[in-house]
Amino acid sequence: MNKSIRRAILLPFVISSLLIGSLAGASSPVYAQSSVVTKTTAAPDILLNGSPLAWASSEPFVYQGTTYVPLREAAEQLGAEVKWNKNKRATEMLIHGNIIDHLPETRYFTINGYTQLQAPAASLLQNGATMVPLRTLAAALSAKVTSSSNPIRHINLLPDSSTIIMDAANRADEYLIRQQFSGIALVADHGQVLLRKGYGLNGPDKLITPDDQTRIASLTKAFTAAAVMKLAEDGKLQLDDTLESYIPGFPQGDEITLHMLLSHTSGLASNFPRTAGLTLEQTIEAIKGKPLAFTPGADFKYSNSGYMLLGRIVELVSGKSYDDFIQSHFIVPLHMTESGIADQHTQVIKGYVSKADQWTLAGTYYTQPGSGGLYSTVDDLLKWDAALNTTDLLNQDSLDKLFTPYSYKNYGYGWMIDQTADNKIVFHNGSGTGYSTGISREVGGGITIILLGNHGGVDTLTMMRDIRQLITG
Incomplete structure (x- = not known):
């Protein structure tokens, strides 16, 4: 072999060996020759x-x-x-x-x-x-x-300009890291953002950012309840109307009222079938075939089925699709430009479920309008939170009804209620295939906490309580 060619081939390896030798005693890492x-x-x-x-x-x-x-x-x-x-x-x-x-x-x-x-x-x-x-x-x-x-x-x-961590929220951020939270978190005090941050993965090679859209699961129920109250304000329905008057054929449907559906006191089955290709009509028929858990109005049982039926009633009364009604009455007026009804093509962060102690990508998320199905961002939900402290969307009587407990479970209409000595905190959590969400807010303004997680089965209620304590002391 020509000597000059041979030297050209060997020279890089000689140089790399010298570099490795010079680094061996230092505090820097030692690299293999192949690197x-x-x-x-x-x-x-x-x-x-x-x-x-x-x-x-x-x-x-x-x-x-x-x-x-x-x-x-x-x-x-x-x-x-x-x-x-x-x-x-x-x-x-x-x-x-x-x-x-x-x-x-x-x-x-x-x-x-x-x-x-x-x-x-x-x-x-x-x-x-x-x-x-x-x-x-x-x-x-x-x-x-x-x-x-x-x-x-x-x-x-x-450089990242989306993440916000004010001194007042340092302990909340540290808490979420200790809990290995994955998703998006926002904490605000009277609308001023204290914490806005993404945690965890959105697929193998992408981190979650605070700007990302995601499914909000049962936080959708607050929008459904507000839609029913808006129709009531407009005189298009009454809360003591029966289920039978809108969707006939349910067991004791002439005893189940819209108030009962809103407050989860109807006795209807908790869940409905979630299968690809199942139409809304087929889903409703499947719910009809399930027995009531108790006499309507006699007890409390959280019911996704009840809120799905409320979503359908919104469509029947308004003459619009659920999506169109929510868009025209809430999302568009509030300029919630990153929110709407999600389908399989909506670009939301990926959900994960735990299998064999590992987080793996979740399967397809199926739901029906009313119970779940909305996607949003923490910024858009902060706009929603702010609007609920005014009468811009609903009158005061409707707001009072939303935030009044109607059972021993302290559930109002689309919100759970915790009345403290100083204020009223209303909150809700949500779960779906690969998602765990939550919102906690003070009626009239105060500390608002929004968690939009992409790990299924996470206890966001406890997280929100802990974060509120860390923020308020």
């Missing part, structure tokens, strides 16, 4: 908020189709505090209350010890610097990445 990149392509121009970045340690490059940047420099530019943790033998980044670890020569970024983000390739060594895939690092730090049209001429980084 040293010998052939790279120059990266596109990388900008921060539209301004070109200068790199002191090592220039970004493209290797096997992935753009790499120096970990420490890029993370610091995006606002993180970066240090080497010798006990973990990992680079540690601190930002927005999160601790993000990256173990050299792996594809993974671990957030707060329980969320693992996966990069398309492992980190590499270049001129003594740890080089990591740009887009995964940005995702781990909740930064946004935009690029020019193909072929890519430049990549622009936008």
Whole structure:
């Protein structure tokens, strides 16, 4: 073999061996020889908020189709505090209350010890610097990445401007991390946001952000109850109307009133069939075939079936679809632009269920109008919360009825009620295939807590109580 060719092949390996030897006694990680990149392509121009970045340690490059940047420099530019943790033998980044670890020569970024983000390739060594895939690092730090049209001429980084953690909410944030909460949380005091943050994964390579849309499950019931009250205000129905007068054929349907459906005192079955392709009419017929749990009005039993029937009654009385009625009377007037009825194509965060002590992607979410089915964001639900402290949507008499308990379970219409010595707290939780949600608010204004989780089976009621205690002391 020609000696010059032979030297060209061996030189990179000699250099890498010298680098590894020089690092062996330091506090930095030792990289295997295979992690040293010998052939790279120059990266596109990388900008921060539209301004070109200068790199002191090592220039970004493209290797096997992935753009790499120096970990420490890029993370610091995006606002993180970066240090080497010798006990973990990992680079540690601190930002927005999160601790993000990256173990050299792996594809993974671990957030707060329980969320693992996966990069398309492992980190590499270049001129003594740890080089990591740009887009995964940005995702781990909740930064946004935009690029020019193909072929890519430049990549622009936008540091996270969506996360809010005020000093008053630090303990609430720490609590949610300890609980390994996954989803979106918002805490506000009289409308001022104290905490607005995403936690956990939205798929294997994407973190949840505070801006994301998600299913709200049974928080939908508050909208259904408000719709019924709006129709009552307009004189189109009365709360003592019977189920029989709208949907005939139910056992003791002539004794079940709209008030009973709203307050879960009708005795109707808790749940209805949730099967792909099952029509609304077929679902209603299936509910008719189930016996009542008790004489109408005699007890309390939470009933998804009852609220699904209320959703159907809203359609029958208004002449509009449930979606159209909610949109025209609540969502559009409140400028809740990120809310509506979800279908299988709506871009919401992915739900997870626990199987064999692991969180796995949930199956398809099936529901019917009225009981569940709405999607929203924490920002839109904060608008909803604010509107319920005014008479812009409903008159005071209707609001009072929503927030009055009608059974020993302290359930009103679409809300549970906790009357304290100082104020009235109304709240509700929700659950669906892969989702656990909750909202807790003070009537008239105060502390509002919104949890939109994407792990099924999580106790959001306890979480909201604990967070309220942490915020108020």
